[in-house]
Amino acid sequence: MTMVEQNTPERNTSEPNILVFLPVLPSGELLGSAAELLGAASALGTPVGVILAPAGKGHAAAEAAGQCGAARVFTAEHKVTGSLLTTPYLEVVAAAWEATGPEAVLVPNDVDGRDIAALLSVRTGSAIASDVVGVHRDEEGVVAHHSVYGSGYTTESAPTHGTLIITLREGAVDDRAPAAEPVVETLELNGAGLDEPPGTAASITEFTESVEASTRPDLRGAKTVVSGGRGLGSKEGFELAGQLADELGAGLGASRAAVDAGYAAHSLQVGQTGVTVTPDLYIALGISGAVQHQAGMQTAKTIVAVNKDPEAPIFDIADFGIVGDAFEVVPQLIETLRAKGQ
């Protein structure tokens, strides 16, 4: 790794550097979680973004990171296909680590973020805090907050010493950092990380871009989530949840029972196995609300449930419960909202 361009940054020596790995989509856009990752970092110190972008997209991504509060950004560009798995990401983060001596490193708690955190932890001998839902600083350093056993408990953890590596649960942090004019430093990868000893890393042989089938907000970060369950009766019936989601500009979710019955895609599953969401409003349609499901949504600020079964456990945690048929209630809800111009 060599640094090819460097503006001498004015370092704020009083504030510790917090490295933030910011994923980039093939389009060059930052992933939606960038704002909350940088927001969480700004609560701890100076947010320093780390970006690995497709060719030609690094600079725009760095600017976007500045909009979300990055004071300094390290960027590199690469091609996904043909590179080693995780290694290019790790190289960029490691170079930024060397340049900044961070007090903490934040990565999103997703498939690639977890691998980066795991490799970095072993390579640098640093402690990890996983699936973190919040951070703060006390007199001894960085403290990570965790929500354990489906939000039944809240715990706090800290490293005994050294840098803390944090995987941040998407949608959990509300802090946002003010926009900044970032100092951008461009890094060049040595052959997309191919300097790793042969045989010790997996390689990426193919990349298939997902077809953007939905204009709905991503489930994890959505302010409102509408979820459908087995009670919607069929794949066609499940579309009722989609209709309401679109009406409200909400993310669409599903219970495990609905996914298992084939009504909804696996990626929509909310619960212990699946996605954990923390929206302002969660609307459960035809979901009984087993413990498994509650584990993924009970930290929603307001919960609305519609279910025919008055004994459904979802009513125990609902702020507004309707014992009734979602196919009657939802159309009337949509009609009323439209009439009131909402």
Added chain:
Amino acid sequence: MKIVVLVKEVPDSYGERKLNLTTGLAEREASEKVLDEITGRAVEVAVSYAESAQEAEVALLAVGPASAEATLRKTLAMGGDSAHHVVDEGLAGADLTLTAEVIAAALERIGFDLVIAGDVSSDGTGGLIPTMVAQRLGTAHATSLDAVEITDSAVAGERAAYGGTVRVQAPLPAVVSVTERLPDPRFPGFKGIMSAKKKPLETYTLADLGVEAEADVPRSIMLSVSETPARMSGEKITDDGDAGTRLAEYLIQRRLV
């Protein structure tokens, strides 16, 4: 080909799970202990490959308290030739760093060509151990695979990537983890249950593996634990033909739409 499956015993997520509010550790008596669902899928991948392969051996490895032995036996009933259990008081409250060190040391002892784990456990929800173990062992990692193909010399599969999916391939030895997309495990038959009782199960202490739990390396420690106040139910109405309207009013009043 020697495949080792990382077996995790967890408190049943279909029942109540408790943390001790003084120690921050799991209340082991509070919940029924079960095989983590995702582990079942990892076992199935290993066992179904072993059935089709010429010479394949499947070993199970668990790090956990004494109770994990019963879970290992139950898992052996699904398949697998032997089980290995690291049990030591020094592991209570172990962080990810120590856990990865112990698993890597045990794997070096047992020997392996391929390690298969579940991607994220239902209790710790970390999803980090497989890659940490791979890095300690100096092998490739290929985690969170939605599909897995194993050959004599390599493992391949698909996984999520930013804005799409990637196909990855790793030479053996390697450590992989699998997602919920993999098939359900088989139901252990009577024959499986009977033969599981006779399969070898070896236990190890930290000293056996040369791991020092008290080593002065950076650890993650728990500072505090508190129980989230139980969520109270609010208003509950029965639809008399106007519930949709009333819900609309409720949402508007609270500025939720």
